[in-house]
Amino acid sequence: MTEAQTANTSSEETPMDLEAKQKRKKLLKIFALIVIAAAILYAIWTLIFGNTVETDNAYVGAETAEITSMVSGQVAEVKVSDTQQVKKGDILAVIDNSDAKIALAQAQAELAKARRQYSQSSANSSSLSSQILVSADDINSAKAQVAQAEVAYTQTQQEFARRQQLSATGAISKEEFSKAQSALNNAKASVDVAKAALAQAESKRKAAQSNLDANEALIKGTSQDSTPDVQVAQAKVEQALLDLERTEIKAPLDGVVARRSIQVGQRIAPGTSLMKIVPVSALYVDANFKESQLQNVKVGQKATLTSDLYGKKVKYHGTVIGFSGGTGSAFALIPAQNATGNWIKVVQRLPVRIKLDPKELAEHPLRVGLSMTAEVDTSSAK
The missing domain is CATH 2.40.50.100 (RNA polymerase II/Efflux pump adaptor protein, barrel-sandwich hybrid domain)
Incomplete structure (x- = not known):
């Protein structure tokens, strides 16, 4: 091919090449615009929707x-x-309440009895104190009788000693000596009787004192309302009243x-x-989020919820208040056994509790077990 032919061929292909170049430039511009638009849309989606996580696996619950x-x-x-x-x-x-009324009447009777026993114990203390005073007089009288009997016994001993000397000389008869012996024995017996009476009087005083001490131990430092027996009876009355109520x-x-x-x-x-x-005015929602959604979910973040009952036109607002202690499968009656040869990884879900606004619940009541859709704003309350 000569140089002239080559020049002619080049001049014939130039317009086509220019047109193809222009088309390529347009396509590149369109592609660039598409890439820029996609980047802008992605940025908008990230800013607006990228800070939220959503699930429709959520249900209404309550502390019944x-x-x-x-x-x-x-x-x-x-x-x-x-x-x-x-x-x-x-x-x-x-x-x-028939049985409860009978039990109350019995408890009230026991209380009245305990109060009366306290009054009786108080009266017994006064009576025992009087007995002690009387016993003291009896002891003094018995001591005087012992002293009198001992004096009489001493005089009888002396009289017997004289009679004994006279009897040895034959100055008195045996009958008179026997009378002196009997008088001595009687005097000795009188002393013994007087001492026994004194011991009895002292024993009575000790018994009265012991009874007084025992009685005082029951009521000392207490009043009718504070004594243990009355308090026990009072407690039984209160229990009976409570059972009746x-x-x-x-x-x-x-x-x-x-x-x-x-x-x-x-x-x-x-x-x-x-x-x-x-309590329909204090309901909450347990939203079961996938474990891959929970990285940025925190307690205190705001949530927006809709119910299948009312549709998307009614929105509820809530707050994340806590996370369950384990996944649903972990607390199942028959937990999954993953230690097997044919194990397949399954994305787990963790219940997240969301507290609902009571005012919104009053306007649009819900019931336990209803399905909800929950969306948590992870940019709030971080």
């Missing part, structure tokens, strides 16, 4: 109150039914009655489960 009986008896009346709204202090059921079973909080299981005429024992009270 288990209503049980504190006393035994027959159910006389049931005042509520399932789904009924109750207030704190409302009477839920009434147990026949407990025959009326009352609601411990505001809520809705659920799972009522008692009927009129049923005999119940202490601890029998009667019903549940669900």
Whole structure:
């Protein structure tokens, strides 16, 4: 090919090359615009939506109150039914109080008896003190009788000694000597009797003193209301009053009655489960987030929730208040056994508890077990 031919060929291909170059430039510009738009969209998504985690595996829960009986008896009346709204202090059921009234009367009688025994013990102290004083007079009288008997015995001894000397000389008869001997023996016996009377009087005084000490030990330093026997009886009366009061079973909080299981005429024992009270104004949500979502979730962060009951038009606002101590599978009745040869990794979920706003619950009530969708803003309360 000559130089002229080459020049002609080059001049023929130039417009096509220019057109192709222009197309390539346009495509590159469009691609660049697409990349820039994607980067912008990614940045916007990261700024707006990248600080949130969401799950639809969430359910409404509540700390329900288990209503049980504190006393035994027959159910006389049931005042509520399932789904009924109750207030704190409302009477839920009434147990026949006949036995409780009898027990109260017995306790009150025991209290009156204990008070009377205290009064009697106080009176006994006064009586025993008087006995001690009388015993002291008896002792003084017995001592005087002993002294008198001893004087008489001494005189009789002297008289007997003279009679004995006279009898040795034959100056008196044997009959007179025998009389002197008998008089001496009688005088000795009188001394013994007087001493025995003195010992008896002293024993009576000691017995009276011991009884006084024992009686004083029961009531010393106490009043009628503070003595142990009266306090025990008073405690029994208070227990009986409490048991009588407990025959009326009352609601411990505001809520809705659920799972009522008692009927009129049923005999119940202490601890029998009667019903549940669900506090619908103090509900929470357990949101089961994937473990890969929880890196930035903290206690105190704000959450937005929607319910399948009302749809997305009704939004609830809550606060993360805690994390469960383990995953759902960890607390299952039959935990998963992963130590096997055919193990497959499964992403676990951890329950995160979210407290709901009571005002929003009042406007749009929920019930335990309803499904929710929860979205936690991980940029809040860090």
